[in-house]
Amino acid sequence: MTDVTLVRGDITAQQVDAVVNAANNAMRGGGGVDGAIHAAGGPEVLADCVRRFPDGLATGDAGWTTAGAMPARWIIHTVGPDRRRGQTDPELLASCYRRCLEVADELGAATVAFPLVSAGVYGWRLDDAARIAVQTLRTVPTGVREARLVAFGDAAHQAIDRWIRTSRPATG
Incomplete structure (x- = not known):
């Protein structure tokens, strides 16, 4: 089972096998x-x-x-849905996390650091983005041992923390 963890900090400085980039469709860098990530x-x-x-x-895809x-060692790029452009289907956002885990499995990555995809300029509410991230990372079968959510600011940290605490996986 994947351990979903939370840290506050700079995603580019994470000591993990792979870092996830919230990219745009063109894949040529952005804001x-x-x-x-491109600068670092x-x-x-x-x-x-x-x-x-x-x-x-x-x-919704990743590479x-x-x-x-x-x-x-690697960057796993994913393109999140842009609510401002009418991409409001939560399944598109969940697909980003699912595809990142699939790519991580192909690479053999055991530790992956994720930003909160689409929660910035793409307009997804922090609470919705955090819920979808945590629930998807906890339920998708994968060889990834740690999915580390990296919060840049306090509001994102609080939203992610709330979902990690309230959606704890069942233990047996």
Whole structure:
């Protein structure tokens, strides 16, 4: 079973096998988490994105690149749904986490750090984004031992913490 943990901090500094990037469809860098990851990883990340994703990536999907200069080995890029553009289906957001775990399994990654996908400029309410993240990470079968949710700010930390505490998995 995957251990879903929470830390407050900088996702680019996490000592994990893979870091998840909340990317845009073009896969050429951007703002927020995407900009920070590209800046920390260096030019190799963009070069690998261009090579691996010449036509970009679909919303809800995921794929990987090198992590460049970051401490992680890989970056798993996922494109979250943009509520401002009418992408309001929670299944699209859940798909991001599910696909990231599938990619992590393909890579053999045991520890993965996740941002709260779509909770920034893509307009998902923190509580909804946290609920979908925690529930999906806890229920999808995977070889990932630790899914670490990295909160950049207090509000995100509180939302994630609330869902981790209230949706504890059953023990037997």
